[in-house]
Amino acid sequence: MPNQEEYSEQLYTEDALLLKVKQAIKDSGMPEVSIAPGYGRLLTMLVAASRSTRILEIGALGGYSGICLCRGLSKAGRLTSLELKAEYAELAGRHLEEAGFGEAVEYKLGPALDSLKLLEAEGRTFDFFFIDADKENYPNYLEYAIKLAAPGAVIAGDNIFLRGRTLNAEKNGPAVQAMRRFNEMIASDERLTSTLLPAYDGLALAVVK
Template sequence: MLTQEEYSEQLYTEDEILLQVKEAIVQAGMPEVSVEPGYGRLLTMLVRLSRSKHILEIGALGGYSGICLSRGFAAGGRLTSLELRADYAELARRNLELAGFGDSTEYRIGPAMDSLKLLEAEGAKFDFFFIDADKLNYTNYLEYAIKLANPGAIIAGDNIFLRGRTLNTDRNGPAIMAV
């Protein structure tokens, strides 16, 4: 019998661009931790239904989720993506360009907390947030998302249930407790 996650993951197939992104991530030796296809489609749908134009992604990896987010934004939309590593941001930038979103994406490289402080100082505001970075800082990222949110903004976080581990009181490592 399939688990709920296995069932939902089998409902969605990936298109050629997303398959190429996953392959590029493998070729670059990056961790294979992109969002699953069903979650990617959910992100696209949430962005589209909310008519979000200004999106902040915390954690770019190779650009898979950035493409999913960008596919949903309204005309004139913009993705700002925070990524610790320059090599990851460069691969993500190339993949977003491949998907047709190169001109509507900005990458900020370095610790996300530093970038968030700069965004706050610049008076930046966003309609949609996707938090998918180091779990120990999720609460800090959430606090900044609230500060940077336009009224009615949506804040989404990846790995909230950590495949059931956050619901298991016997498991209480630092990452699990942070989420």
């Protein structure tokens, strides 16, 4: 019997381009940690439903989530994506180009915290945030997202369960502690309306009041 995620996934056909992105990631020996297909579809829906035009992604990898985010954008929309590794941003950029979003995306290379500091100094604001990079910095990324948020902005954060480690009292490494802190912030920060989705590896969702 399929589990709930397998059952849901088998109702959809993953499109050829997203499959190609995943294959390219595998072939390049990059970590195979793109967002789950069901959450990719959710990102597209949320960007479209919120009519977001300025998206900030933290963690590009091979461009899978970038394509999903851009698919929800209107023609005038733009994606700013922060990525530590130049070779990852390059591959992501090629895939976004292939998806028809080459003009809509800009990559900022280096540690995301440095890029966020610059974006803040430039007075940039965003309607939609997707947090999906180094887990130790999730609480810092959330604070920046709230700072750079336009009123009503949406914040999504992936992998909040760390494949079960977040829930396991015997696991207390830096990533686990940071993720617990992030989840607590999402759940209790009075500046946010939020929920945590438990499918796949968990997705945090919030709207900045």
